[in-house]
Amino acid sequence: MAPGGSACKEVLESYSTDYDVAMAKLDNNSTPTRATTGSGGKQGIYSTNGVHELLECPVCTCLMYPPIHQCPNGHTLCSNCKIRVLNCCPTCRYDLGNIRCLALEKVAESLELPCTYQSLGCNDIFPYYSKLKHEQHCRFRPYNCPYAGSECSVTGDIPTLVAHLKDDHKVDMHDGCTFNHRYVKSNPHEVENATWMLTVFNCFGRQFCLHFEAFQLGMAPVYMAFLRFMGDENEAKKFSYSLEVGANGRKLIWQGIPRSIRDSHKKVRDSQDGLIIQRNLALYFSGAEREELKLRVTGRIWKEE
Numbered sequence: 001m002a003p004g005g006s007a008c009k010e011v012l013e014s015y016s017t018d019y020d021v022a023m024a025k026l027d028n029n030s031t032p033t034r035a036t037t038g039s040g041g042k043q044g045i046y047s048t049n050g051v052h053e054l055l056e057c058p059v060c061t062c063l064m065y066p067p068i069h070q071c072p073n074g075h076t077l078c079s080n081c082k083i084r085v086l087n088c089c090p091t092c093r094y095d096l097g098n099i100r101c102l103a104l105e106k107v108a109e110s111l112e113l114p115c116t117y118q119s120l121g122c123n124d125i126f127p128y129y130s131k132l133k134h135e136q137h138c139r140f141r142p143y144n145c146p147y148a149g150s151e152c153s154v155t156g157d158i159p160t161l162v163a164h165l166k167d168d169h170k171v172d173m174h175d176g177c178t179f180n181h182r183y184v185k186s187n188p189h190e191v192e193n194a195t196w197m198l199t200v201f202n203c204f205g206r207q208f209c210l211h212f213e214a215f216q217l218g219m220a221p222v223y224m225a226f227l228r229f230m231g232d233e234n235e236a237k238k239f240s241y242s243l244e245v246g247a248n249g250r251k252l253i254w255q256g257i258p259r260s261i262r263d264s265h266k267k268v269r270d271s272q273d274g275l276i277i278q279r280n281l282a283l284y285f286s287g288a289e290r291e292e293l294k295l296r297v298t299g300r301i302w303k304e305e
Ligand SMILES: [Zn+2]
Pocket: 057, 058, 059, 060, 061, 062, 077, 078, 079, 080, 081, 082
């Protein structure tokens, strides 16, 4: 921990040179006016951490953003927690009133902090108030588990999620860019909403999730198959895929671009970005009895040049 006095001194100095520092960063030159670089980068980072802690809400430990509140005794609190504690200071129990801590808001403005996902590979540094916005779109931010059957709260990078799908969801893994998959369900007429086991394909050194679901599209019961790419959208766009389902000389063909798993399976489903099969047709494709769903979906993934 930096002693309070020195942390405070560093704050004032870095605040007074805020714009110089920002300018200096742009052209990548060190500048003699930057106070915190005087005795080496380490100390600058160290004192920033001290201020960083001042900006942590004592209740939820999140970084505070304007309006930052304080009680008459100077204890600070984020605006979400102010509501949660019913306006009673959690430190001294005084009524919080409606006092803003403009000084701390100003200090925050002068800070530059590394992206939260630094440990995942992001080396960018941001002014305090643009950090959150960056993090919402940071390409290193963790992905949500793409498994659709249940709400799963696991997040991580792609290798972590591939291992998680295999180990925890017992998902089928296939190598290769063509596939031939059977979806079976007895009593399909009773099913309004269903999700089949996810299948993961390994090809071009990347992973793709094949989803198959039953749901109501307006009044019509339908099945839908679609592919999601385990990576960001700009990479997903480099691939295409096709799906086919049919029988008795008829078939439906879908060609599309896999969606990034940044888009939830529900979002993709609701946008109908995949092969949609009306239930009647699906049962027709399933065979003569129409009692059981027995669909064979074939497909292929390729890379666009
Ligand atoms: Zn809080």
